[in-house]
Amino acid sequence: MATPCSSFEEIHRAGAARTGKLTLSHGTLSTPAFMPVGTAGSVKALDPRDIVATGAEMVLANTYHLWVRPGHKQIAKLGGLHRFMNWDGPILTDSGGFQIFSLKKFCKVTEEGCRFRSPLDGEWRFLSPELAIEIQETLGVDVAMVLDECIEWPADRERVQRSTQRTTRWLKRCIAARQAPSETAVFGIVQGGFYEDLRVEHAQEIRELQLDGFAIGGLSVGEPKEELLRMVEVAAPHLPRDKPRYLMGVGYPWDIVEAVSRGVDLFDCVLPTRSARFGGLFTSVGRINIKHARYKDDSNPLDPACTCYTCRSFSRAYLRHLFISGEALAPRLLTLHNLTFYQNLMKRLQEAIASGPESLESLRKEAWGWERRFGDSTPC
RNA sequence: GUGAGUGUAGCUCAGCUGGCAGAGCAUCGGAUUGUGAUUCCGAGGGUCGUGGGUUCAAGUCCCAUCACUCACC
Numbered sequence: 001m002a003t004p005c006s007s008f009e010e011i012h013r014a015g016a017a018r019t020g021k022l023t024l025s026h027g028t029l030s031t032p033a034f035m036p037v038g039t040a041g042s043v044k045a046l047d048p049r050d051i052v053a054t055g056a057e058m059v060l061a062n063t064y065h066l067w068v069r070p071g072h073k074q075i076a077k078l079g080g081l082h083r084f085m086n087w088d089g090p091i092l093t094d095s096g097g098f099q100i101f102s103l104k105k106f107c108k109v110t111e112e113g114c115r116f117r118s119p120l121d122g123e124w125r126f127l128s129p130e131l132a133i134e135i136q137e138t139l140g141v142d143v144a145m146v147l148d149e150c151i152e153w154p155a156d157r158e159r160v161q162r163s164t165q166r167t168t169r170w171l172k173r174c175i176a177a178r179q180a181p182s183e184t185a186v187f188g189i190v191q192g193g194f195y196e197d198l199r200v201e202h203a204q205e206i207r208e209l210q211l212d213g214f215a216i217g218g219l220s221v222g223e224p225k226e227e228l229l230r231m232v233e234v235a236a237p238h239l240p241r242d243k244p245r246y247l248m249g250v251g252y253p254w255d256i257v258e259a260v261s262r263g264v265d266l267f268d269c270v271l272p273t274r275s276a277r278f279g280g281l282f283t284s285v286g287r288i289n290i291k292h293a294r295y296k297d298d299s300n301p302l303d304p305a306c307t308c309y310t311c312r313s314f315s316r317a318y319l320r321h322l323f324i325s326g327e328a329l330a331p332r333l334l335t336l337h338n339l340t341f342y343q344n345l346m347k348r349l350q351e352a353i354a355s356g357p358e359s360l361e362s363l364r365k366e367a368w369g370w371e372r373r374f375g376d377s378t379p380c
Numbered sequence: 381g382u383g384a385g386u387g388u389a390g391c392u393c394a395g396c397u398g399g400c401a402g403a404g405c406a407u408c409g410g411a412u413u414g415u416g417a418u419u420c421c422g423a424g425g426g427u428c429g430u431g432g433g434u435u436c437a438a439g440u441c442c443c444a445u446c447a448c449u450c451a452c453c
Contacts, residue, residue: 039415060414098414106416119416150414189414220413228413248414255413270415277418278411293408324406331418 006143006185006212008244008265014353014360016236016263022244024090024142025183026082029057031244031265032349034256034342035092037273040065041075041085044273045331046339048087053309054336055343057089058142060268063135064096068118068125072135080140092143092268095132097189098249101150101221109149111166129170130177137184145215145248146174148189153223160193164202167191175210185212187246193218194227196234203238214239215246216264229258236263253282253345257367260349261360272338277331279323282341286370288316290334295320308340309333 005025012019020031036043036051039062043051051059061081066072075084081091100107100114107116113128129147136144148167151160171188178186188211192198207214216235219228232247239245246266247259256267272282281288283303288295290302298316310319310333322330345367352359 037415044415044417062415065415092414094414096414099416101414103416145414148414215414217414246414251413269413270417271413274412274415274417274419278420280412289409291408326418328418 005183012354014357017261017353019350019353026090026142032260032346034346035060035268036339037268037270045335054339061093063093064099067135072138076138090142093136093141095145095147096127097148098150129173133174133177143185145187146171150218151193153221155193164191187213187215189215189217190235191218199235203235207240213244215248217248220249232259232262254367254371257364272342273335276334276338290320290323308337310337
């Protein structure tokens with residue numbers, strides 16, 4: 001049963017893929033959609049006008065980071081996260097579950113929750129499922145994620161089972177902790193490691209709970225490439241059709257195309273933003289590293305098929321110069337391009353799905369060609 | 381002209397009482413999947429100014445020479 005703050009409507013289908021409309025407190029977006037990552041309340045190197053220009057309709061921020069600094073109460077005092085970062089559209093916050101994985105060295109998980117040693121002041125801070133929800137509701141975000149434990153790969157079956165069961169208990173505590181009337185929807189997260197039966201079991205178990213959407217988590221943690229799509233393929237069919245499906249932290253453009261083909265609606269990933277800051281660009285002609293000397297005299301745009309401000313205005317040679325010189329303009333222009341590439345991909349996916357399975361199939365083939373290393377391999 | 385100092389990787393420099401030539405930056409390549417990320421990993425690159433000498437062994441000690449820098453005439 002959905003709360004009034006969130007609704008999802010499926011519009012077109014092509015095989016397992018689908019387009020839809022997701023309505024949240026701060027607006028409606030078309031799916032499949034990609035959310036740029038703005039961990040600390042900022043999509044690194046961009047301002048909100050830039051984010052809008054890329055075509056993004058929704059952004060992701062992080063509970064853990066905003067809790068540690070500047071603090072959710074401080075943000076609430078300043079009018080909530082939307083006003084604080086001057087973003088009018090929907091915001092989803094990750095719960096801090098991924099930090100249990102990525103900050104493993106600095107935290108200790110118990111049944112009660114997770115103790116983190118803050119890198120800022122060395123203080124221990126305790127994040128419980130209840131607090132994770134409280135923080136996200138205090139921030140006033142559109143979608144809160146339940147606190148889960150993101151498990152490392154590889155992990156033995158017993159460890160995965162124990163962890164996933166605890167994630168379920170935490171999930172129920174998150175639901176119980178919700179404020180009755182709230183502008184914040186809550187999404188659950190499917191875990192289960194890389195065991196197909198555990199994935200299915202967990203999906204079936206939590207689909208019965210009162211949640212506004214369902215995420216597939218615990219993927220892209222170092223596993224072999226094929227494993228990711230295998231788990232998506234296994235879990236997605238067991239999630240309700242009338243709720244959005246969100247694949248957390250994924251991924252490369254070709255991963256997204258494949259996941260959409262398997263029924264996923266929502267994505268986020270640091271790759272386009274981080275990669276841009278390190279000089280790596282996604283283009284219609286493949287991946288480009290702007291540092292390479294081969295672009296020194298290249299007066300062509302980054303991506304001849306792209307209409308973003310960066311590609312309309314500057315040459316590869318200039319962008320390389322900016323990057324090599326450490327100019328602040330470089331990360332901005334490159335991030336602008338990568339996010340535009342991702343948003344255009346989502347638009348094309350929506351159009352392809354609306355046109356039917358053959359269009360989607362041809363887009364899948366094209367996407368595999370963008371990755372040089374895997375350009376010759378057959379899509380799974 | 382006199383005195384002193386400095387010459388080692390593209391650049392800035394380490395290299396102790398002799399023991400297989402080093403770092404940072406730069407260059408080149410790779411990684412990055414719910415951001416601890418302006419990050420991480422790797423590679424190429426030097427006849428140690430030049431010529432002699434001492435020594436089993438010299439970037440290192442000695443002599444000569446060249447270049448540059450500074451100070452004083």
